[in-house]
Every structure is written in structure tokens, then in C-alpha cells.
Amino acid sequence: MEGLFDFEDYGALLGLVENSLIAAALLGVVGGLVGVFVQVRDMQFAVHGISELSFAGAAAALLLGGSVALGSVLGSVLAAALIGGLGVRARDRNSVIGVLMPFGLGLGVLFLSLYDGRAANKFGLLTGQIVAVDTVRLGWLVGVSVVVLVGMAVLWRPLMFISVDPEVAAARGLPAGALSVAFTLLLGLAVSLAVQVVGALLVLSLLVTPAAAAFRVTASPVLAPVLSTVFAVVSAVGGILLALGSSIPISPFVTTISFAIYLVCRVVSARRRRSGWGSRTPDEVPAATPAAASIP
Amino acid sequence: MNTRSGDETSVTPAVGRGRRTVVATVRGVRSSGAMNSPASGPVLTLRAAGMSFGARVLWSGLDLELQPGEFLAVLGPNGAGKSTLLKAVLGQQPLTSGQLLIGGRGSGRGSDRVGYVPQQKSLDAATPLRARDLVALGIDGHRWGLRRRTAAERRRVADALEAVGATGYADAPIGLLSGGEQQRVRIAQALATDPDLLLCDEPLLSLDLRHQRAVAAMIDRRRRDHDTAVVFVTHEINPVLDLVDRVLYIANGGHRIGPPSEVLTSATLSDLYRTPVDVLNVRGRVVVVGTPDEPGGCSHHDLTPETAQQRTSGAA
Numbered sequence: 001m002e003g004l005f006d007f008e009d010y011g012a013l014l015g016l017v018e019n020s021l022i023a024a025a026l027l028g029v030v031g032g033l034v035g036v037f038v039q040v041r042d043m044q045f046a047v048h049g050i051s052e053l054s055f056a057g058a059a060a061a062l063l064l065g066g067s068v069a070l071g072s073v074l075g076s077v078l079a080a081a082l083i084g085g086l087g088v089r090a091r092d093r094n095s096v097i098g099v100l101m102p103f104g105l106g107l108g109v110l111f112l113s114l115y116d117g118r119a120a121n122k123f124g125l126l127t128g129q130i131v132a133v134d135t136v137r138l139g140w141l142v143g144v145s146v147v148v149l150v151g152m153a154v155l156w157r158p159l160m161f162i163s164v165d166p167e168v169a170a171a172r173g174l175p176a177g178a179l180s181v182a183f184t185l186l187l188g189l190a191v192s193l194a195v196q197v198v199g200a201l202l203v204l205s206l207l208v209t210p211a212a213a214a215f216r217v218t219a220s221p222v223l224a225p226v227l228s229t230v231f232a233v234v235s236a237v238g239g240i241l242l243a244l245g246s247s248i249p250i251s252p253f254v255t256t257i258s259f260a261i262y263l264v265c266r267v268v269s270a271r272r273r274r275s276g277w278g279s280r281t282p283d284e285v286p287a288a289t290p291a292a293a294s295i296p
Numbered sequence: 297m298n299t300r301s302g303d304e305t306s307v308t309p310a311v312g313r314g315r316r317t318v319v320a321t322v323r324g325v326r327s328s329g330a331m332n333s334p335a336s337g338p339v340l341t342l343r344a345a346g347m348s349f350g351a352r353v354l355w356s357g358l359d360l361e362l363q364p365g366e367f368l369a370v371l372g373p374n375g376a377g378k379s380t381l382l383k384a385v386l387g388q389q390p391l392t393s394g395q396l397l398i399g400g401r402g403s404g405r406g407s408d409r410v411g412y413v414p415q416q417k418s419l420d421a422a423t424p425l426r427a428r429d430l431v432a433l434g435i436d437g438h439r440w441g442l443r444r445r446t447a448a449e450r451r452r453v454a455d456a457l458e459a460v461g462a463t464g465y466a467d468a469p470i471g472l473l474s475g476g477e478q479q480r481v482r483i484a485q486a487l488a489t490d491p492d493l494l495l496c497d498e499p500l501l502s503l504d505l506r507h508q509r510a511v512a513a514m515i516d517r518r519r520r521d522h523d524t525a526v527v528f529v530t531h532e533i534n535p536v537l538d539l540v541d542r543v544l545y546i547a548n549g550g551h552r553i554g555p556p557s558e559v560l561t562s563a564t565l566s567d568l569y570r571t572p573v574d575v576l577n578v579r580g581r582v583v584v585v586g587t588p589d590e591p592g593g594c595s596h597h598d599l600t601p602e603t604a605q606q607r608t609s610g611a612a
Contacts, residue, residue, distance in 0.1 A: 036424065153442050161437030164423050164470075165430065167414035168485065171386045172438045173406015215422045219469030224424035
């Protein structure tokens with residue numbers, strides 16, 4: 001382990017990655033909140049699918065000399081539009097994703113192999129990088145985050161309603177299809193943020209694991225997103241802080257922290273259930289009496 | 297204002313081509329009818345309403361005036377168009393012909409004057425909502441943007457849970473509740489906006505006898521205390537037999553409407569099914585024997601082993 005970590009110049013390094021830390025914290029907030037609905041709507045597979053197309057977009061931008069941030073946003077929004085538009089029902093959605101995902105990954109590999117720039121850039125798209133996020137890129141990340149956060153705030157309650165209780169929500173006039181497309185687009189934006197920080201392969205660790213962990217320990221509609229956000233921020237920022245002192249990419253640290261949080265939450269929830277979480281005072285249903293119904 | 301006591305609302309003949317016309321009167325006198333609903337006219341009006349998919353006619357010429365506080369059970373085999381009738385009332389499925397009015401006005405989507413208890417589907421165990429939150433969504437789930445629920449809204453949620461006896465598990469995760477408990481919470485949700493009309497789609501399905509009676513009694517109390525009209529789709533009439541005012545029996549593209557004593561008879565159902573059908577009254581339960589087993593058709597109203605057996609032997 002000795003060669004792995006070196007915290008000697010830590011203070012100096014910290015100053016260099018200030019922008020990256022801000023980006024990671026933002027990503028944590030966005031990922032934690034969006035992750036709540038990834039969980040509720042069962043869209044983990046969609047996250048993975050979108051991230052592969054986002055990767056293809058970023059790789060194309062790298063090849064063409066454009067902005068990687070813009071490329072990854074375009075890639076994931078395109079994927080989100082296809083997924084949201086073609087598959088509102090879970091089954092359709094999954095097959096659309098299954099078709100798109102390998103295609104996106106293949107395109108990305110093609111673009112990367114044509115690219116003859118720095119190898120670290122290529123690797124970074126897949127596994128994340130903490131190369132100093134410059135101010136322009138940070139501006140992008142902040143802008144996209146604000147769009148996602150505002151969108152989530154507007155959609156939150158109706159989206160929760162239609163996700164957990166689709167029949168009643170539709171009966172109250174909520175548009176299931178439009179909400180699904182709108183959320184998938186926001187999800188696409190969130191994924192493109194994550195691709196730039198943790199890389200395409202490990203996006204799930206910030207968009208799925210934190211919310212899954214939070215759902216283990218709370219059913220409160222307020223506490224669940226709060227915990228999910230805290231878990232995601234701790235994973236992303238903690239991952240960068242650990243990666244700083246090492247020569248390894250950021251993603252193993254991020255994934256390990258978020259996985260550890262998940263494990264702890266599972267243990268806590270197993271204990272709580274054993275001691276009767278969700279238990280209730282006995283209901284007062286009268287014992288069944290034979291119906292004295294009859295018709296002449 | 298009590299507009300209903302002793303009323304003699306005659307129900308329009310059920311089927312036009314009919315060899316037999318059923319004219320029914322609403323059982324008007326109610327023992328404890330606290331009338332606090334402003335609605336005085338019919339809550340739900342159907343005039344010559346018809347629904348068909350292509351050449352397949354589910355029902356046609358359906359005339360119905362549902363009064364405040366009235367309890368209508370909708371019976372019929374699977375695929376007869378019972379749930380489609382609810383969809384039409386909810387404004388999700390336009391009528392093929394005729395007219396549908398809610399509270400005297402055309403139905404639009406998403407009215408909070410109509411409460412809806414959908415066919416039971418258990419909620420995912422990891423749903424991040426407590427029973428209380430699901431009920432609250434019934435009040436403000438369709439509103440955009442973030443907002444804090446007012447004290448009055450929180451009290452309405454608590455009252456709705458109290459009314460269905462779910463206060464004890466109001467803060468339990470909804471996904472961890474049993475089927476019967478979830479069903480109570482759903483009814484609380486549907487009633488939280490104090491609707492004039494409550495639509496229930498098979499609310500007793502997969503509940504045991506004890507919970508069936510509890511849920512039925514809960515709905516019955518509601519319509520008596522708050523004058524909420526109830527449309528209750530079921531394939532199992534017995535748990536609500538002594539509660540319903542009228543029965544709408546849909547089968548074979550036709551229908552009969554009237555009090556249970558007139559509709560649930562061998563003569564009426566034989567006429568509707570165009571084949572000999574026996575309606576038996578066994579130990580206070582109604583058992584329908586001999587309905588044709590069409591594809592997708594459910595031919596009995598009672599799934600208790602004894603009657604199922606009886607039916608088999610009767611049909612043989």
C-alpha cells in the first residue's frame with residue numbers, strides 16, 4: 001500500500017483541485033436527488049445506457065477537438081430522448097436501452113481509437129479523472145446542474161405521484177408520458193455531469209447506489225432525498241480527496257465509498273426490520289361475522 | 297337538504313331491444329342520512345351511453361342517474377367492460393356514443409370531485425413514502441413545484457386515515473403494509489378530497505373475509521355520513537350484497553340495472569346471457585350458476601370452495 005498513497009504535498013494539491021471539488025459536490029447533489037427517481041421508477045438500466053451514449057458523445061468531441069462537456073451532454077440528451085420517447089413502459093424501455101447501449105459503447109470505442117491525443121484523456125472518459133476542472137468547464141457543470149435542480153423541484157411531487165401510484169395519478173389528470181420524457185431528459189443531463197467526473201463506466205455509483213442506500217433506512221419522502229444527497233456528496237468529494245494522494249483514478253475511491261455506505265445501510269435496515277420497523281398498533285378490524293344478506 | 301328521501305327515481309329501461317324491461321326504483325329511505333353535501337342533483341348521469349372497441353360492443357344504451365349517497369355495484373364477467381366504465385367516468389376513455397355528466401357537467405380529466413380506488417396492486421417495498429404521504433398525494437400530488445403542506449391539509453390527511461382506521465400505521469413505510477392495510481390507505485387517499493363520487497375497481501380482491509367486510513363497511517359508512525355516491529366494480533357481490541342500492545350487471549354487450557332482488561334472478565340473468573342461468577340463494581349468499589364459459593369470461597360470483605364445487609356440479 002505504500003506506493004499507493006502519498007499525502008506529502010496534500011495542501012498544495014488541494015488548492016489545485018478546488019474546481020474539481022466544487023464539481024464533485026454539485027454532482028453529488030444532482031445525483032443524489034435524481035437517484036431517488038431512478039430508484040422509484042426502476043431506471044437503473046437506463047442510467048447505464050445513457051452513460052454509454054454520453055461517453056460516445058464525449059469521445060466524438062475529443063476526436064473532433066470540440067468541448068468534451070458539450071459532447072457528453074449532447075450524447076446523453078440524445079439517448080434520453082430516444083429512451084424517453086420510445087419506451088414509456090418499463091419493458092419497452094429496457095429493450096430500447098439494451099439496443100442503444102452497445103451501439104453507443106461501440107461508437108465511443110471507435111472515436112477513441114481514431115483519436116491520437118493524450119491517452120489519459122481517453123481513459124478518463126471511462127473511469128473518471130480529477131484533472132483540474134477549468135473555469136469554463138466548471139461553468140458548464142454549474143449551468144447544467146442548475147437546470148436539473150430547477151427541473152426536479154418543479155416536477156418532484158407529480159413525478160413521485162405518477163411513479164408510485166400511476167393509476168390514481170392518471171385519474172387525477174397527470175400526463176404520464178410527458179412526465180416520463182421530462183424526467184428522462186433531466187436524468188440524461190445528470191448522467192452527462194457524472195460521466196465527466198467519475199467516467200462512463202461508474203456513473204451508477206453516484207446515481208443509483210446513494211439512493212438505494214437511503215431507501216434502505218428511511219421511507220420518509222423528505223429524509224430519503226436528503227440522505228441520498230449526503231451519501232452521494234460524501235462519495236464524490238471523498239473520492240477526490242482520497243484520489244489526490246494516490247496515482248489511481250478517482251472512480252475506485254468513489255465506488256468504494258458509496259458501496260461501503262450502502263453496506264452500512266443494509267446492515268442498519270436488517271437490524272431495524274428485525275426489531276420491527278413498520279410495525280404498527282394492532283388494527284381494529286372486527287372479527288368476521290357471517291353476512292346476513294339475502295335476496296328474496 | 298334531503299332530496300332523496302323516499303324518492304322514486306325510476307330507472308330507464310335497461311335495454312332497448314329488450315324482450316324484458318327492468319324498471320327499478322332506488323331504495324330511497326336511509327336510516328341515518330346526514331346530508332352535508334351541497335350536491336342535490338344526480339352525481340353521475342349516463343344517457344344512452346355506449347362503449348365499443350371496433351365491432352365489439354361492451355355496452356350500449358346505458359342510462360343511469362346516480363344520486364348522492366347511492367351505492368351502485370357493477371357486476372359482470374371479466375372483459376364485460378366494468379373497468380372501462382370507470383375509465384369513461386374518469387375521462388380517460390371517451391364514450392363511443394351517448395353522454396356522460398358528472399354533477400351535471402361534462403366529465404373532464406382529473407377532477408378532485410371524483411375519488412378513485414384502483415384495482416389492487418401492491419406497492420414496492422422500497423417506496424420512499426409512508427402511508428400518510430400516499431394519502432397526501434391524493435390531495436396535492438397533481439400540483440407542480442415545491443410547497444409545504446398547510447396545517448389544514450395535514451389535518452385532512454390525518455382525518456382520512458382516522459376514518460379508515462389506519463392511524464396506527466400512518467407513519468409506517470407504505471411498501472411494508474399488508475394488502476388489507478394498503479387497501480385502507482388507498483381508500484383514505486381517495487376520500488381525502490371529500491369527493492362526491494367514489495369509484496372502486498375490485499377493492500375487495502385478494503382480501504380475506506374479515507378485511508372484505510371491514511372495507512365494505514367503511515365505504516358504506518362514508519356514503520351514509522357524507523352522501524358520497526359509490527360505484528363499486530366487483531365480481532364478488534356477496535360481501536356488499538346487503539349494502540348496495542342498485543346493481544348494474546353487464547354481460548354479452550347488454551346490461552340490466554336495478555335493485556339486487558330484481559337483477560340477480562334466474563330470469564333476468566338468463567335473459568341477459570341468453571342461456572339458462574340459475575341464481576341460487578345459499579346460506580345468505582348469492583351464487584350464479586351456469587353462465588357460459590366464454591374465453592376470458594368469469595362465470596361465478598363466489599370463489600369459496602363449497603360454492604365453487606357446487607357450481608361445477610351444477611354446470612356438469
